Amino acid sequence: MTEPLLIRPDDARYWGLISGSNTRWVGSPDYIRLVWSTEQVVAALQQAVDDDLRVVVRSGGHCDEDFTANGKVRAVIDVSGMDTVHYDSVMGAFAVAPGATLGRVYSTLYKGWGVTLPGGTCPTVGAGGHVAGGGYGALSRLHGLIVDHLYAVEVVVVDADGRARAVVATREPDDPHRDLWWAHTGAGGGNFGIVTRYWFRSPEAVGDDPARLLPTPPAELIVSDISWSWDELDEAGFTRLVTNFGEWHERHAGPDADHLSLYSQLKIQHRSAGSFRMSTQIDAAEPDAEHTLDAFLAAVGAGTGATYTVNDRSRVPWFYAVREWFGFVEAAVARWKVKSAYMRRALPAPQLDALYRQLTREDYPHPYAMVALVSYGGRINAVATDATAAAQRDSILKLMYVTLWTDPAEDERHDRWIRECFDAVYATTGGVPVPGEATDGCFINYADADLADPAHNSSGIPWHRLYFKDNYPALQAAKAKWDPREVFSHNLSIRPA
Numbered sequence: 123m124t125e126p127l128l129i130r131p132d133d134a135r136y137w138g139l140i141s142g143s144n145t146r147w148v149g150s151p152d153y154i155r156l157v158w159s160t161e162q163v164v165a166a167l168q169q170a171v172d173d174d175l176r177v178v179v180r181s182g183g184h185c186d187e188d189f190t191a192n193g194k195v196r197a198v199i200d201v202s203g204m205d206t207v208h209y210d211s212v213m214g215a216f217a218v219a220p221g222a223t224l225g226r227v228y229s230t231l232y233k234g235w236g237v238t239l240p241g242g243t244c245p246t247v248g249a250g251g252h253v254a255g256g257g258y259g260a261l262s263r264l265h266g267l268i269v270d271h272l273y274a275v276e277v278v279v280v281d282a283d284g285r286a287r288a289v290v291a292t293r294e295p296d297d298p299h300r301d302l303w304w305a306h307t308g309a310g311g312g313n314f315g316i317v318t319r320y321w322f323r324s325p326e327a328v329g330d331d332p333a334r335l336l337p338t339p340p341a342e343l344i345v346s347d348i349s350w351s352w353d354e355l356d357e358a359g360f361t362r363l364v365t366n367f368g369e370w371h372e373r374h375a376g377p378d379a380d381h382l383s384l385y386s387q388l389k390i391q392h393r394s395a396g397s398f399r400m401s402t403q404i405d406a407a408e409p410d411a412e413h414t415l416d417a418f419l420a421a422v423g424a425g426t427g428a429t430y431t432v433n434d435r436s437r438v439p440w441f442y443a444v445r446e447w448f449g450f451v452e453a454a455v456a457r458w459k460v461k462s463a464y465m466r467r468a469l470p471a472p473q474l475d476a477l478y479r480q481l482t483r484e485d486y487p488h489p490y491a492m493v494a495l496v497s498y499g500g501r502i503n504a505v506a507t508d509a510t511a512a513a514q515r516d517s518i519l520k521l522m523y524v525t526l527w528t529d530p531a532e533d534e535r536h537d538r539w540i541r542e543c544f545d546a547v548y549a550t551t552g553g554v555p556v557p558g559e560a561t562d563g564c565f566i567n568y569a570d571a572d573l574a575d576p577a578h579n580s581s582g583i584p585w586h587r588l589y590f591k592d593n594y595p596a597l598q599a600a601k602a603k604w605d606p607r608e609v610f611s612h613n614l615s616i617r618p619a
């Protein structure tokens with residue numbers, strides 16, 4: 123077994139390990155400890171607790187906020203080297219270590235057994251944070267969230283007496299630790315302890331043939347990438363287009379709706395980009411797949427007065443599409459800020475009106491500012507709201523607001539735009555998408571610390587209700603039980619009951 127490594131500031135590697143992907147967050151810990159096994163995590167966590175150091179864990183490093191890289195953090199436990207994916211015949215489930223990237227997870231499951239998990243689209247995201255946050259992706263309309271297939275979790279927790287130990291918790295109804303499993307189905311990372319292993323097996327799976335325990339991905343996809351020129355869209359055309367996209371999803375939202383394999387991202391970049399794209403995929407084996415895709419494209423474009431340009435239309439192996447992820451926009455991605463919203467129906471008129479104004483602002487001509495509308499619903503909506511910590515189970519779309527840049531001197535300018543944009547779109551509900559008729563709160567994997575700041579959330583609805591709705595009290599109880607000393611905390615961490 124590889125020995126743990128202790129990296130301090132006098133080690134050149136320190137400077138490469140004090141931030142994650144979002145380089146606007148840079149920590150100044152006393153050390154980073156690289157570990158390769160559960161035993162090493164127990165020892166590393168014990169040391170940090172004994173030394174009374176604020177400790178965090180990092181897996182894939184894709185956190186949007188500063189949770190693992192801020193001035194208060196004194197010790198970082200980096201589990202990115204724990205990245206194995208294998209079939210565990212004792213558990214009867216696939217074991218995924220937290221440092222495994224989604225690309226590695228998909229590749230190993232596909233090559234070994236022809237199965238997959240309905241997780242995120244970015245292959246460099248780490249399982250560690252992604253799964254705990256209730257990750258979703260291109261197969262989620264067909265197969266639900268990644269946590270809907272989570273069978274068990276191994277977590278290194280710290281007891282009330284300060285002792286670190288590993289606990290395995292499963293979804294079995296008679297498991298006395300079931301609450302710890304449940305707490306890892308959508309509360310977000312950095313809350314209860316350090317996950318050292320996830321195990322996956324679909325709830326409806328029977329038998330012990332690994333090739334039948336998780337979803338089978340499509341063999342081939344038909345993929346489409348089209349773009350609209352802003353020059354061809356006036357406000358009425360824009361409004362029609364976004365409404366059409368929402369209404370198609372309203373018609374195809376339920377667990378038994380048609381065309382659950384159709385997944386689309388409408389990525390509306392700021393007008394200064396000149397155009398914006400919509401990327402769509404559908405299972406090529408779906409009856410009439412070509413026609414369904416054409417009908418979808420026609421439905422979204424209907425009545426807009428604009429014609430779209432076809433950038434790509436091809437039939438590709440699913441495994442090709444899952445590997446070759448081109449990102450949301452073609453930009454250098456060094457610094458960013460995100461926000462999110464769940465939609466229960468197509469965007470209401472006041473939200474559309476504000477969105478149009480914000481994306482066409484002349485005082486912020488930034489091509490890499492974007493609001494993406496992403497397909498949701500389907501089998502995600504087959505699961506009860508309290509069955510997992512991921513509470514939003516009747517939405518049709520997920521919205522991601524994002525702005526990307528590289529120059530640190532521009533942080534304030536970009537933060538200002540995204541805040542003003544969000545504030546304007548949700549002006550009638552205190553500047554946030556409160557659970558209600560049209561919206562249903564926010565997604566913890568797109569972490570946004572502004573929600574906990576009254577300057578940016580005047581709704582009277584606390585941040586935890588936006589993320590977890592009625593599941594928050596049970597998460598608080600799990601926090602009190604499993605992290606009684608609040609060893610793990612960040613701006614959006616669960617507070618004990």
Ligand SMILES: Cc1cc2nc3c(=O)[nH]c(=O)nc-3n(C[C@H](O)[C@H](O)[C@H](O)COP(=O)(O)OP(=O)(O)OC[C@H]3O[C@@H](n4cnc5c(N)ncnc54)[C@H](O)[C@@H]3O)c2cc1C
Binds near residue numbers: 312
């Ligand atoms: C480019 C990009 C694309 C994305 N695409 C998607 C997508 O398609 N779908 C989706 O659902 N999300 C997506 N996300 C969001 C992503 O799922 C979250 O940011 C996730 O938390 C990242 O996990 P990580 O391990 O890579 O990050 P990290 O920065 O390592 O961790 C994130 C948080 O989880 C905690 N954590 C990490 N490891 C552990 C562990 N082992 N045990 C306990 N807590 C842990 C950290 O302390 C931190 O609080 C995307 C993010 C980016 C940047």
